[in-house]
Amino acid sequence: MLIDFHTHSSASDGDLAPRVLLERAIAAGVTAMAITDHDSIAGYQAVQSSTGSSIQLISGVEMSCVWGATTIHVVGLGFDPQSPVMDSALDALHNARRERSVTIAERLASRQVVGALEGARAVAGESQIGRPHFARWMVSEGYVPDMNTAFKKYLGQGKLGDVKTFWPSLNEVVGAISDAGGLAILAHPLKYSFTRMKLGGLCNAFKDAGGVALEVLNGRQTPADTSQLKQLASHWGLQISAGSDFHREWQYGAELGVDTAIAGTMPAVWEHLL
Ligand code: AMP
Ligand code: MN
Numbered sequence: 001m002l003i004d005f006h007t008h009s010s011a012s013d014g015d016l017a018p019r020v021l022l023e024r025a026i027a028a029g030v031t032a033m034a035i036t037d038h039d040s041i042a043g044y045q046a047v048q049s050s051t052g053s054s055i056q057l058i059s060g061v062e063m064s065c066v067w068g069a070t071t072i073h074v075v076g077l078g079f080d081p082q083s084p085v086m087d088s089a090l091d092a093l094h095n096a097r098r099e100r101s102v103t104i105a106e107r108l109a110s111r112q113v114v115g116a117l118e119g120a121r122a123v124a125g126e127s128q129i130g131r132p133h134f135a136r137w138m139v140s141e142g143y144v145p146d147m148n149t150a151f152k153k154y155l156g157q158g159k160l161g162d163v164k165t166f167w168p169s170l171n172e173v174v175g176a177i178s179d180a181g182g183l184a185i186l187a188h189p190l191k192y193s194f195t196r197m198k199l200g201g202l203c204n205a206f207k208d209a210g211g212v213a214l215e216v217l218n219g220r221q222t223p224a225d226t227s228q229l230k231q232l233a234s235h236w237g238l239q240i241s242a243g244s245d246f247h248r249e250w251q252y253g254a255e256l257g258v259d260t261a262i263a264g265t266m267p268a269v270w271e272h273l274l
């Protein structure tokens with residue numbers, strides 16, 4: 001069975017409108033999915049009532065938060081989208097993104113990159129504004145040859161455009177998802193470039209906060225990474241989740257859909273959601 005519990009639409013930094021994303025998933029044979037936009041459920045809400053019977057759409061979001069000095073992503077699944085806790089948490093994140101974009105632009109200006117706020121806002125349009133919109137604008141203005149260079153030089157982890165001060169804590173975000181009746185999943189645990197020791201610390205804090213699962217497959221990934229993550233989940237008594245992290249059709253990215261066989265004998269979040 002194919003599922004996908006990590007995908008992006010044009011409500012955040014994905015290219016496809018929510019409806020088009022859904023159609024693509026159906027065409028790929030996905031039977032259950034979540035649209036997990038960054039700090040927004042607008043994409044999910046736009047299609048939730050009209051999915052038909054060919055696919056089960058679960059409420060989803062990928063929330064930004066901070067743990068120590070690192071931005072961490074937590075996927076929330078199966079929460080009540082009308083929950084006031086979730087509503088105010090998402091509202092706070094929306095404001096955080098707006099304020100963050102001002103700071104990112106100020107910092108870029110200190111490096112002679114001028115007009116970034118207006119530029120990134122124009123690229124984002126109605127979408128939840130984020131670093132990819134800054135990156136795309138920088139490419140279009142010729143500051144960098146491609147998005148990857150924009151992240152490597154200006155926006156990626158540890159660079160001047162990596163502004164974390166506005167994010168809520170890991171505890172707050174996991175708490176909001178849990179209070180809204182959802183499952184909190186630690187997204188792509190290997191993408192934070194932590195040592196094994198620090199990754200253990202994060203799993204411990206995540207579990208203490210009420211987190212229930214680790215994302216053991218995120219897009220294209222080596223089998224070695226998947227087995228490391230499954231071991232980590234098992235060590236910390238966490239379930240597993242998986243998704244493509246699809247943003248657009250891209251030669252280095254994964255297509256929509258993950259085979260549930262990935263779980264093997266491990267407990268998986270889809271056992272509770274489907
Ligand atoms: P933000 O949500 O604003 O913090 O931006 C983070 C997003 O930037 C991630 O979800 C990715 O989609 C995107 N991203 C991160 N690194 C890169 C990169 N090297 N090239 C293109 N996009 C990236
Ligand atoms: Mn993204």
Ligand code: MN
Nearest residue numbers: 062073187188
């Ligand atoms: Mn992420």
Ligand code: MN
Nearest residue numbers: 006008062245
């Ligand atoms: Mn994502």
